[in-house]
Amino acid sequence: MQIQREGMAYKVDHEYDYLFKIVLIGDSGVGKSNILSRFTRNEFCLESKSTIGVEFATRTLQVEGKTVKAQIWDTAGQERYRAITSAYYRGAVGALMVYDITKKQTFENVQRAIPESEAQAMAEKDGLTFLETSALEANNVEKAFQTILLDIYQIVRKKALAAQEAAASVPAKGTTIKPKKEKIEKAQRDGLQVKLDIIAINSPQALIHDCTSSLALAEKTRSGN
Template sequence: MAYKVDSDYDYLFKIVLIGDSGVGKSNILSRFTRNEFCLDFKSTIGVELATRTLQVEGKRIKAHIWDTAGIERHRAITSAYYRGAIGVLLIYDITKAQSFENVHRWLRELMDHADSNIVIMLAGNKADLSHNRAVKESDGQRLAEQEGLVFLETSALEAFNVEKAFQMILVNIYKIVSKKAKKRKHW
């Protein structure tokens, strides 16, 4: 979803957060949109939505950010929610090797349900727990390079790289959208 409008923002981009249950998707969303972090873990049921407007290259970009349940029984809900998404934050927990191994499954699901031009960022969350690390940062970086993804480690608890992750994905999306808009003007 990349719409140009004439209200309080110039563009509206739909971003989805995906990854296994418990990797910190909801806290990343909460940290980015409300600057809050909740220590009480509650699984997301279905889908949650939050928004935030940012400046990107002089334009007001409104990000509609969708947080989905990472639990298998909610998978039917998630396939429809990719529709219209222009960006994805694929999150794993650096302390849980299984969540990193499941990144390939999430990428397959994206290929099955999302637009082929979608911007994907891989984020290793919970960098504040590096003393319990099960996934090396270099492994995340290597996987991102192999798959052509942007990569960053984050910590929703410490607000480390959360803002940067969304800025990076929104800048990448904006560049693609503005390049397409310029091409249309030249026709």
């Protein structure tokens, strides 16, 4: 299996078309771990414990006819783990910012406001998508991940097309082949000017970079980290 990194997304042959790394960000106890387990295993744990460091799980699904493998990283919310968890943000192409609607402080820590209407307005202002979810009731969890994966894929596709168009607009470099001297002299005697250019054109390679998408999630039920 061959893996090619294109910017911050990974394009993979054979088993799947793309590998997207997404991180879950938010305070401890807002429900990040249960959101992850609901999406990847369709499970919910009432006695979920706080994550120590980082954990991750994967799930493969179809996005606009492409097979996408989502690699979801669940980061610890406690302050003492911030230095460790922030290192795992590298290479991520998406982020789910999770807060508990019953705890205003968790909103403030991700710089969002607690009422749904205000959170929606803030999300629109910052160019984010806003959803209220419940891992306990399996409400909107699937939609949240489907939304961010679709956003990321569309960004990747748009940048690939833009790169191809840019490459196509650049004059191709090639080799100029001139006719032999006697042919030029004969053409000049006949009153003609001769110049023959043969251009070797290389197929443009699409370059993808700076692919990012963010989604603000309001977790309705406080259900562990």
